[in-house]
Amino acid sequence: MNSKKKKIKLYPIIFSIILLGYSLFTVLDTFVIAHDTVKLSEVTSTDSASTGITTTASTTGSNSSDTSLTASTDSATSSDSTGTSSDSSTASDATVTDSTYEADGVKITITTKVVDNTTVYIADIYLDDPSKLLSGLANDTLGRNVSDTTSNIASDVGAILAINGDYYGFRDTGYCMRNGYLYRSTKTSDDQEDLVVYSDGTMAIINEGDVTAEELQSAGATQIYSFGPALVNNGKISVSENEEISGKSMTSNPRTAIGMVSTGHYVMVVSDGRTSESEGLSLYELAEVMQDAGCTVAYNLDGGGSSTMVFNGTVINKPTTNGNRISERAVSDIIYIAQ
Amino acid sequence: MNENMEKAQAVDYSYIYNPKKAVPGYAGITAFCLVFFLIYRIFSHNVYSVFMTYLFAWPLVLGLVPALILLILKTKNQVAYYGHIPSRGCLNLYRSGIAILTMSSLLKGVFEIAGTGSAFQLVMWPAGAFFLVAGIIDFFLAD
Numbered sequence: 001m002n003s004k005k006k007k008i009k010l011y012p013i014i015f016s017i018i019l020l021g022y023s024l025f026t027v028l029d030t031f032v033i034a035h036d037t038v039k040l041s042e043v044t045s046t047d048s049a050s051t052g053i054t055t056t057a058s059t060t061g062s063n064s065s066d067t068s069l070t071a072s073t074d075s076a077t078s079s080d081s082t083g084t085s086s087d088s089s090t091a092s093d094a095t096v097t098d099s100t101y102e103a104d105g106v107k108i109t110i111t112t113k114v115v116d117n118t119t120v121y122i123a124d125i126y127l128d129d130p131s132k133l134l135s136g137l138a139n140d141t142l143g144r145n146v147s148d149t150t151s152n153i154a155s156d157v158g159a160i161l162a163i164n165g166d167y168y169g170f171r172d173t174g175y176c177m178r179n180g181y182l183y184r185s186t187k188t189s190d191d192q193e194d195l196v197v198y199s200d201g202t203m204a205i206i207n208e209g210d211v212t213a214e215e216l217q218s219a220g221a222t223q224i225y226s227f228g229p230a231l232v233n234n235g236k237i238s239v240s241e242n243e244e245i246s247g248k249s250m251t252s253n254p255r256t257a258i259g260m261v262s263t264g265h266y267v268m269v270v271s272d273g274r275t276s277e278s279e280g281l282s283l284y285e286l287a288e289v290m291q292d293a294g295c296t297v298a299y300n301l302d303g304g305g306s307s308t309m310v311f312n313g314t315v316i317n318k319p320t321t322n323g324n325r326i327s328e329r330a331v332s333d334i335i336y337i338a339q
Numbered sequence: 340m341n342e343n344m345e346k347a348q349a350v351d352y353s354y355i356y357n358p359k360k361a362v363p364g365y366a367g368i369t370a371f372c373l374v375f376f377l378i379y380r381i382f383s384h385n386v387y388s389v390f391m392t393y394l395f396a397w398p399l400v401l402g403l404v405p406a407l408i409l410l411i412l413k414t415k416n417q418v419a420y421y422g423h424i425p426s427r428g429c430l431n432l433y434r435s436g437i438a439i440l441t442m443s444s445l446l447k448g449v450f451e452i453a454g455t456g457s458a459f460q461l462v463m464w465p466a467g468a469f470f471l472v473a474g475i476i477d478f479f480l481a482d
Contacts, residue, residue: 011431015438023442026459030450170455253384274384304384 037143043181094160094339096312101160105129106337108161110311115271117279118252120289121309121317123161123268125337130201130264135165135178135223136334142176142183144169147330150308151315159336162310163256163268166227167302169332174226175213178333182224185213193230195258195299197223203260203297205230205238225301225335231257231287232298241284252280254307254320258335259290259298267293268335270309272318275326305329356425358410365402369395372441376448383452391448397441401471402434429477436471439463 029035094103101108105128112121127133136157138148146169154162168176168184175194176184190209197203199220206216208226216224230238254273260266269289273280281289283300290298306329308319321327372395379391443463450456 012434015431015435019435019438019442022459022463023446026446026457027449029459030455030457031453167454170453172456172458 032145034143034145037141037146038181038183040137040140040142040178040181044179099311101312103339106132106160106339108311108337110161110309110316112316115289116281116285118271118273118281118285119278119317120269120271120281122289122293123163123309123311124293125161125266125268127201127264127266127337131199131222132338133197133201133223133266134336134338136162136336137178138169138330138332142169142178142181144172147332149328149330150306150319150334151310151313151328153331153334154310154336155313157334157336158339159310159334160312160339161268162334162336163258163270164302164306164308164331165333165335166225167306167332168226171226175208175216175224176226177213177217177221177224180222182213182217187213188226192226193228193299195223195225195228195230195297196221197225201263203258203266203299205233205297205299223335225299227299227301229283229300230298231283231300232259232290232295235291235296237284237287237291239283239287241282252282253303254305255281255283255286255303256301256307256309257286257290257298258301259293259295261294261296265294267295267298268309269293270307270317272307272320274304274320275318278318301335302331306331310334356430358406361406362403362410365398365406368398368441369403372398372445375445379448379452386452386454388448388451390444390451394441394444394448397444398437401437401440425478429474431474432470432477433474436467436469436474439467439470443467 094101094106096102099110099112107126109124110121111124112119114120125133134157136153136159138146138153140156148156150162150164153159166174166176168174171188173186173188174184174192175187176182187208190207192208194206194208195203196206196216199222213224232238252273255269255271257269258266259269267290269286271281271286271289272278286300287298305319305321307317308315308328308331309317315328318326319328321329376391376394380387440463443460446457446460446463450460
């Protein structure tokens with residue numbers, strides 16, 4: 001009888017250990033353990049003769065398509081894979097102030113204003129060569145749970161101006177293409193809106209249910225960001241006044257957005273939030289800011305604690321981490337202007 | 340009263356399952372889930388998930404409510420419901436199902452609030468349902 005009782009009590013103990021162990025592993029796998037990693041420099045190669053990059057794309061997981069793309073993003077590999085900054089002589093040719101940058105083919109003006117009790121940083125960007133609009137990656141690596149601060153990534157790639165991207169590495173779904181390399185072609189849902197940047201510098205909003213990532217790649221896409229929603233499309237605000245991310249987020253938040261006025265003319269916006277000084281914007285208020293800036297296409301990127309803008313090596317906004325503490329959060333990727 | 344019921348009444352099975360003990364246990368787990376949600380809400384910047392909000396519903400609906408019903412149906416000092424006797428295996432399976440589903444809901448809530456997801460969490464739904472259903476089947480099939 002005693003031995004029977006001892007055996008009976010073993011089950012809940014063993015089961016509890018297995019359940020807690022499995023749950024702990026799931027949490028670590030989701031938030032900590034880096035996996036599905038691809039070193040971008042190993043899958044892209046510079047074609048100096050054509051001043052373009054030839055990218056052999058192979059996607060992860062269930063996506064096993066092997067496609068070749070020659071994109072006319074000549075400076076796509078200007079982000080040195082070893083993490084070194086770009087040539088400082090280029091920077092020395094530029095005229096730089098606290099809020100402006102002007103060099104051959106690049107003109108950036110940053111204005112700061114208060115909108116709806118929120119500090120908003122608006123970067124107005126003119127590029128003669130639209131391929132200078134690029135993605136930067138933490139440790140030059142695509143992968144889940146590979147992250148670094150926006151300012152560190154910006155420093156690694158020698159960015160003039162950078163904002164945080166869509167934090168693709170925090171999710172397992174959603175199209176993901178960076179600098180011509182298609183990393184993920186698993187759709188989140190048919191309704192998921194993505195921002196596509198084509199090799200000629202144009203931006204467009206697509207629904208993942210309408211087109212595959214491979215088709216976008218064939219059409220000349222060099223970047224696909226999957227966060228959203230679209231803020232402005234065809235010059236009109238495309239979010240409702242009460243719309244929020246999956247209907248779950250608070251209305252006032254730090255936000256990050258990117259938009260296009262016309263080919264070669266872009267707008268990057270970051271707003272502070274969750275502090276007494278800066279309340280934060282709703283998606284609709286952010287859309288209004290983008291529309292006022294002249295955007296015909298604008299897209300919401302990862303916000304909250306991720307929202308960061310770096311200009312000339314300095315974080316110019318007040319990013320919040322773990323509540324309202326002013327500190328930069330590590331992210332998977334950035335969008336930046338190359339020198 | 341069928342044959343099983345008569346057999347059950349002949350033996351005291353309360354060492355296997357005693358609703359009087361189960362009720363406060365499930366009530367405690369339900370209260371813990373509710374408190375966990377309320378504390379987590381403070382740190383989640385008003386981002387919410389139904390899986391976190393209604394985390395307490397799993398032990399409440401699958402554990403506390405059935406335990407209360409069984410407590411009402413319980414014959415004096417004996418455990419026999421509709422002529423069936425819950426075996427230790429049956430109880431282990433059923434409780435494991437509740438535990439897996441509750442943990443799955445908690446993880447889903449945490450991931451949704453953070454804006455991510457995990458395939459490892461998704462498999463916990465069918466696993467939990469399997470244990471739960473196996474426990475119920477075992478209860479009705481056991482002689």
